[in-house]
Amino acid sequence: MSEAKDKILGAASDLFLEGGSAALSVRAIAKSAGVSTMGVYTHFNGKEGILDALYIEGFDNVFAAIELPETRLGTRAAVKRTVKNYLSVAENFESHYRLIFGERDADYEPSPEAYEAGARAFHRLTDLVAGLLSPRAPRARQQRAALQLWALVHGLVSLRHHAVSELIEIKDWRQLVLDAVDAHVGAVERKIR
Amino acid sequence: MSEAKDKILGAASDLFLEGGSAALSVRAIAKSAGVSTMGVYTHFNGKEGILDALYIEGFDNVFAAIELPETRLGTRAAVKRTVKNYLSVAENFESHYRLIFGERDADYEPSPEAYEAGARAFHRLTDLVAGLLSPRAPRARQQRAALQLWALVHGLVSLRHHAVSELIEIKDWRQLVLDAVDAHVGAVERKIR
DNA sequence: AAGCCAAATATAACACTGTTATGTTTTCGT
DNA sequence: ACGAAAACATAACAGTGTTATATTTGGCTT
Numbered sequence: 001m002s003e004a005k006d007k008i009l010g011a012a013s014d015l016f017l018e019g020g021s022a023a024l025s026v027r028a029i030a031k032s033a034g035v036s037t038m039g040v041y042t043h044f045n046g047k048e049g050i051l052d053a054l055y056i057e058g059f060d061n062v063f064a065a066i067e068l069p070e071t072r073l074g075t076r077a078a079v080k081r082t083v084k085n086y087l088s089v090a091e092n093f094e095s096h097y098r099l100i101f102g103e104r105d106a107d108y109e110p111s112p113e114a115y116e117a118g119a120r121a122f123h124r125l126t127d128l129v130a131g132l133l134s135p136r137a138p139r140a141r142q143q144r145a146a147l148q149l150w151a152l153v154h155g156l157v158s159l160r161h162h163a164v165s166e167l168i169e170i171k172d173w174r175q176l177v178l179d180a181v182d183a184h185v186g187a188v189e190r191k192i193r
Numbered sequence: 194m195s196e197a198k199d200k201i202l203g204a205a206s207d208l209f210l211e212g213g214s215a216a217l218s219v220r221a222i223a224k225s226a227g228v229s230t231m232g233v234y235t236h237f238n239g240k241e242g243i244l245d246a247l248y249i250e251g252f253d254n255v256f257a258a259i260e261l262p263e264t265r266l267g268t269r270a271a272v273k274r275t276v277k278n279y280l281s282v283a284e285n286f287e288s289h290y291r292l293i294f295g296e297r298d299a300d301y302e303p304s305p306e307a308y309e310a311g312a313r314a315f316h317r318l319t320d321l322v323a324g325l326l327s328p329r330a331p332r333a334r335q336q337r338a339a340l341q342l343w344a345l346v347h348g349l350v351s352l353r354h355h356a357v358s359e360l361i362e363i364k365d366w367r368q369l370v371l372d373a374v375d376a377h378v379g380a381v382e383r384k385i386r
Numbered sequence: 387a388a389g390c391c392a393a394a395t396a397t398a399a400c401a402c403t404g405t406t407a408t409g410t411t412t413t414c415g416t
Numbered sequence: 417a418c419g420a421a422a423a424c425a426t427a428a429c430a431g432t433g434t435t436a437t438a439t440t441t442g443g444c445t446t
Contacts, residue, residue: 021299036424103296106214118357143361155348164311168336180341183380229395
């Protein structure tokens, strides 16, 4: 990994965090990194490669947000911490979050490596959620539970940024999400008895 | 409303349904509508106006999907029908759906009129969900319940289109959403007793 | 009906985008 | 030290949304 490559990715990440997709032009990245426009093509594969790198960055952050418990008994607490972390990531890396959730340049499609980063995060989430189910629950059931939890949290994050959410006065979004997750987890746990 | 305006909007809507944002260039719209490029600027306000019109189209579809019950007793059934309709809209007008949920050209911001279309849909959803709560529940509580239901369904719709969802084999997405909504509605109703 | 003014059109240009092409320079291994 | 590969710079191409500048059209008033 050359130094120029690091500088380019750093510049791209900075521009992305500040101005989102709109500020992320190849020429702007190159200039900000002190590199020729072509450098973005030699070190990455043009804009596609840049977006892939940012996509992976985004999902790596999500991956790091997922906390696995020491024992199955600590699963509920780990889920709560994970949701808190997830909300922080969605807030602090909003552009990355929008990118990995298709709220993007419409024509970008993640590469196989980028897709793998997403799969890793989802597998880890599945491992976490599995602790809420019966130890003998099949993998498919674990994945379905993980998907539902993820959808619940992501839906709230997504609507939060939507203009319509200005109609409602929510004093504490984080608490609202935590409450919703708590109710959901309660329902899941009640089901396995 | 001139005839040319209708033709332009129709062409834009068709292009949008087929090819999404990528196919929606001002020149393509004009050519497809049999109009000069400038016609898009005189009749609409350039691309911004086109996107606003499509945004309103999208939210009008969502609005039409919401079924209000005859009596409070029919609320559960009306919610179920509404969710079914909502899923159909999200599927049949995927591009519109992505547009109204910020999965778009990054720089587009809905105009006040477009925003109003979104507000109308959300108010109608609030009226529907209110039937699940105590008749004396304050508006803020109704809105919070409407937001949660919306987030749940939207989260599942959003994740369904995500690449990671290919990891899971879901035989019947519609049923999965309906089950999740049923559980949620059950929890809401249990709460008011 | 004639004239006039505003609306709609056509053509061209501008600034920007991602990308490709073409040399030129630098770097590095043999 | 030399040759090959990588990195560079400059310029060009085909797009994008938008603006500018005539030119034509349409509709209303006198």
